[in-house]
Amino acid sequence: MPDPKELIEKAERFLKQQMDMYGDFSMKFPDSTSLENQNLQKNNKPTKDQVREVSNNYQVETGQDSVQPEKPERELTKQEKIAACDTLEELRTLCENADELRTDLDGTNLVFGVGNPNADLMIVGEAPGYNEDQQGEPFVGEAGQLLDKIMAAIDFKRGDIYIANILKHRPPNNRDPKPEERKRSLPYLLRQIELVDPKIILCVGRVSATTLLNEDTSLSKLRGKFHSFHGRELMATYHPAALLRNKQWKRPTWEDVQKLRKRYDELGGK
Ligand code: URA
Numbered sequence: 311m312p313d314p315k316e317l318i319e320k321a322e323r324f325l326k327q328q329m330d331m332y333g334d335f336s337m338k339f340p341d342s343t344s345l346e347n348q349n350l351q352k353n354n355k356p357t358k359d360q361v362r363e364v365s366n367n368y369q370v371e372t373g374q375d376s377v378q379p380e381k382p383e384r385e386l387t388k389q390e391k392i393a394a395c396d397t398l399e400e401l402r403t404l405c406e407n408a409d410e411l412r413t414d415l416d417g418t419n420l421v422f423g424v425g426n427p428n429a430d431l432m433i434v435g436e437a438p439g440y441n442e443d444q445q446g447e448p449f450v451g452e453a454g455q456l457l458d459k460i461m462a463a464i465d466f467k468r469g470d471i472y473i474a475n476i477l478k479h480r481p482p483n484n485r486d487p488k489p490e491e492r493k494r495s496l497p498y499l500l501r502q503i504e505l506v507d508p509k510i511i512l513c514v515g516r517v518s519a520t521t522l523l524n525e526d527t528s529l530s531k532l533r534g535k536f537h538s539f540h541g542r543e544l545m546a547t548y549h550p551a552a553l554l555r556n557k558q559w560k561r562p563t564w565e566d567v568q569k570l571r572k573r574y575d576e577l578g579g580k
């Protein structure tokens with residue numbers, strides 16, 4: 311059984327130490343003589359309850375920011391800033407200020423994404439080209455017009471779906487996005503996918519499919535079936551720009567998007 315005096319001295323030392331570390335705060339020191347007189351049993355040994363009472367008398371009256379040290383102010387990490395975006399508009403603003411989304415082509419515009427913010431089908435392409443950069447909108451050039459036709463063939467208007475790219479800025483000379491560019495851009499796209507919350511994602515082209523599925527293989531190996539992707543379904547098919555050069559890929563693309571439409575309806579897409 312600890313001696314109450316010792317307990318008191320220990321508590322005082324502790325509180326003084328805390329005060330040195332965290333600044334001033336007020337506390338009540340009960341008068342130790344009166345404690346002795348009031349609380350000690352005849353044999354001068356305190357009961358368990360008395361010891362507890364003595365300890366409870368040492369509750370510190372804290373000001374708002376005394377004993378608990380304030381967390382130091384710090385910059386949010388990139389991942390925290392992205393996660394803090396609760397709307398597509400907030401994410402767009404973050405992207406506008408994110409230099410890491412730029413390529414080595416100077417002066418490009420952000421091509422964030424377009425369409426129904428609650429779409430059940432989201433299409434993910436590769437990267438903006440000249441026209442997309444000029445207009446700040448994905449798939450508005452020749453490949454975009456073909457994409458619109460493919461979507462119309464399975465009864466989707468452009469406004470029904472949501473369209474984005476792996477990269478949000480145009481690479482120089484329309485070269486393939488570099489692995490490090492895709493890696494820097496991916497966390498933003500993943501948040502964009504969460505915010506749109508589609509039932510199905512359609513990746514057009516190898517860059518899109520291999521980046522999202524994180525599998526370095528050919529498009530022909532990935533296309534035409536449903537992959538599981540963060541609790542959603544993902545299909546890959548040919549890129550419309552590839553179809554413009556390779557007519558033999560139109561047929562398999564047609565078959566892929568028919569399957570896509572069927573699955574969309576099965577999943578209750580609206
Ligand atoms: N090709 C793409 O992958 N994305 C576009 O936005 C335009 C062309």
Ligand code: URA
Pocket residue numbers: 514515516517529547548549550552553
């Ligand atoms: N390779 C690609 O990058 N895209 C296609 O659509 C087909 C082959």
